Amino acid sequence: MASWTELEQARGVRRWRAAAGLLALLLCASVTQVAAQGGSWELLVENAGIASMHTMVTHFGTVILLDRTNIGASQIDLPAGVCRDNEQDQILTHDCTAHSVEFTPGSNAIRPLFIFTDTWCSSGQFGPDGTMTQTGGDSDGLMKIRKFVPCGDGSCDWTETTTELQNGRWYASNQVLPDGSQIVVGGRSVFTLEFVPSKGEARYLPLLEATKDAQDDNYYPFVHLLPSGNLFIFANKDSIIYDYNTDAVVRTMPTLAGTPRNYPSAGSSVLLPLTAADGYTKAEVLVCGGAQFGAYLSDHSLPASNDCGRIDASDPASDWAIEVMPYARTMGDMVMLPNQHTLIINGAQTGSQGWGLADNPTFNPLEYNPFAAAGARFAVMNPTTIARMYHSTANLLPDGRVLVAGSNTHQYYDFTGPYPTELRLEAFSPQYLSAANAPNKPAITAAPGSLAYGELFTVSVTIANPPAGNVQLLLLSSPFTTHSYSQGQRQLNLDVAAPVAAGGGSYTISATAPPGAAVAPPQYYMLFALNGAVPSSATWVRIG
The missing domain is CATH 2.60.40.10 (Immunoglobulins)
Known part of the structure; x- marks a missing residue:
């Protein structure tokens, strides 16, 4: 996110009151039909040692939780005799605590991992052999490419490669491609994409510059690989279908009405299930939630978006269909479930992403059934009691539960106030596990x-x-x-x-x-x- 100095400068930007008022009226519109509540929650770990900003499940069933450096000591020590000595660290150059851990569901064991450079707001993807390739970050991590080769015996750990990114990438998005390589798109004030491993010079992508606004609502663009082999790339409110093989825009999609959807406004997106019934040809994209323009810069009490846009990216004449959620939500995570539904979980009902810029946590998850009739697709699930807002995550586990981790609305670890740094791990069990x-x-x-x-x-x-x-x-x-x-x-x-x-x-x-x-x-x-x-x-x- 922007520095506090930049935020204070930005708060001089006018608030666009008329537009915000209109959006607020829209956000108070009647909601769609909802079904009965269900699902249950369990606390797995009281203290995981770190607040997980990034979470990934390996093919061994273990879970890698990853925070960042440059925040001082975490709440879990590295193994005896292991310390991180990094003169570029801005807070603690001799650090004997871990900023990444491995979590094992079932035993709920936590194992500290060693990360050297700053992974703040970074990106990644699993490759064909199950190796996590993790890219970028902030400060000394801006250009880094890291690897994690999962294991079943507790011997694996992070490594940093000698190869670096071509452009420094903070808030970028990765997508694995059909050849097993990854495309890395965007970042803070970075209007390019590149490939890992490299396939030549980084390419300028006009969409990224065109969607930059006064609060930079084009970070962490949504990138989906379509069954055509092209990419659907969405930033702010706009999107394209992009042929990365020829560096050509195949189609400029209609603008999605409503609020900005990407960081710091923090909607979320999924590519809905691809099915053999239609030969895997129909590719629909769902984008839900977001924050009103100005919620990041000035008025953090503005209500979040309560709508979703859905579009068939495989239909050249398609447009966005708007659906209304039972709750307004920014910073929601969308998790595809093995009952073919999508879970929308975590987040807040007012404000935006950023340190201390949101309030009114959204405790109730939603299940979205993409195959139900419009107006009857959302079901409200039972609530958690733990606020999960900025820097929280949700991931499907192999047993069908959803692991929920993180939430840190502060620059450093701070266990005071209404929304303290959250170290607890929870699991949400959808109704199918009853x-x-x-x-x-x-x-x-x-x-x-x-x-x-x-x-x-x-x-x-x-x-x-x-x-x-x-x-x-x-x-x-x-x-x-x-x-x-x-x-x-x-x-x-x-x-x-x-x-x-x-x-x-x-x-x-x-x-x-x-x-x-x-x-x-x-x-x-x-x-x-x-x-x-x-x-x-x-x-x-x-x-x-």
Whole structure:
């Protein structure tokens, strides 16, 4: 975010009262139909040692929590005898505390990890072999490329490569591409994109400069790989379909009405599930929430956006359809669930991203059913009691729960005031994990560990009650989550045949792997079986 000096200068900008008043009226409009509440919460860890600004789930099922340096000591020590000596650190040049940890669901164990340069507001993606490539940050981390090779024995840790980015990137977004490389888009006052590994000089992307406004609502652009192989790139209120192979804009999309949607206004976005039913050709993008212009610069009491925009990026004549959420929300995280819904969780109802710039936490998650009729897609879930606002995260776990971490509305760790630095880890269990659904919950007993594109394969499951129809198979990627956006998040609904009974409550499901790397870029995915609205726990499968 901007320095305090820059913020104070920016607060002299006029507040655009008329426009804000109109938006406020719109935000108070009647809400859509909502369903009954459900879901439950559990506290997993009282003190994880750090406030997780960035969170990612590895194919070993462990979770990497990553904060930043330049904030002084964290609340967890590095192993005995290990310290970080960095003369460029602005607060603590000799630091024997960790700023990243590994969390193991189930045992709830926390293991400190070593990060050297500043990862503040950085980006990343998992590659084809499961390695996390993590890019940028602030200060001495601005140009850095880091790696984390996951392991199952507690021996793995962060490393910094000798190769650097071409442009310093703070608040950029990454997307893995069909060839397994990554594209890194934007950053603070950076209007370019580049590739890791490098594919030549960084390229100027006019959209990024065109969407810069007085409060820089083009940070952390939303980047989605479409099944056509092109990219959907969204910043502020505007978006394009971009052919990165030819460096050409294929289509300039209509402007999404309403508030700014990217950092610091902090809406969120997902590419809705791609399905074999239409040959994986239909690609719809959903963008939800945001903050009114001026909420970051001056009036932090302005209500957040309570609407979503949905557009079919595969239809050349499409326009945004607007849907109204039950709650206004900025800084919400969107998590794709294995029941084919999207969870909208965390955030605040007033203000924007930034240190101390938001209030009125949004405690109730929402589930969005993309296949329901318009006006009946949102269901309100049971609330947490912990405020999760700026620098909070939410990630799907292989058991179907959602891990919720972080929230630090302060520049440093501060455990005072109404919104103290949050070190607790929670899990939200959607309604499909309730005891009432246990007889219909599949359990995967056999599945391949890797699949080639288009490969025919089988999965074995057990279910206590006979399935009422087809048991679906879903693939969900593991994204890099930070600042209300899960980079690289993706869900695929596979082509399956009817389950064949094998006796004793066992069933065999024949299926076909995704047809190509534009549909399923090469990565590890969580494979879920879905019986009606009840998913199994996942097994990991490497695609490509």
